Amino acid sequence: MHEVALAQALWRQVVSEMARHEGRRLLALDVVVGAWSGADPESLEFALGLLIADSRWPDARVRLRREPLALVCCACGREFQPEELNLVCPGCGGLDVDPVRGRELRLESLEIE
Numbered sequence: 001m002h003e004v005a006l007a008q009a010l011w012r013q014v015v016s017e018m019a020r021h022e023g024r025r026l027l028a029l030d031v032v033v034g035a036w037s038g039a040d041p042e043s044l045e046f047a048l049g050l051l052i053a054d055s056r057w058p059d060a061r062v063r064l065r066r067e068p069l070a071l072v073c074c075a076c077g078r079e080f081q082p083e084e085l086n087l088v089c090p091g092c093g094g095l096d097v098d099p100v101r102g103r104e105l106r107l108e109s110l111e112i113e
């Protein structure tokens with residue numbers, strides 16, 4: 001399962017961050033899952049839950065925030081959220097668009113006691 005590797009990578013970040021707060025307790029972690037990150041949020045949450053249960057902070061909670069895909073039009077600069085697979089700029093009809101959000105999977109913050 002792809003999400004297990006992703007969860008392990010995120011968890012390594014958590015552990016190294018917590019090493020700088022020795023003796024304190026991790027209460028929650030905030031994770032951003034982009035709509036196009038390739039990660040399934042439910043599987044990711046489950047995999048993180050297993051790592052947490054086995055950690056020094058078994059009561060820590062996972063807060064996932066789903067980030068929709070956002071695109072920016074290279075022609076007119078308009079930023080928009082596409083509906084389904086319609087990637088045409090609603091401003092000028094341009095097809096030359098770049099993703100600005102929604103492709104990431106990242107650890108956003110930690111709540112520490």
Ligand SMILES: [Zn+2]
Pocket residue numbers: 073074075076077078089090091092093094
């Ligand atoms: Zn445009």
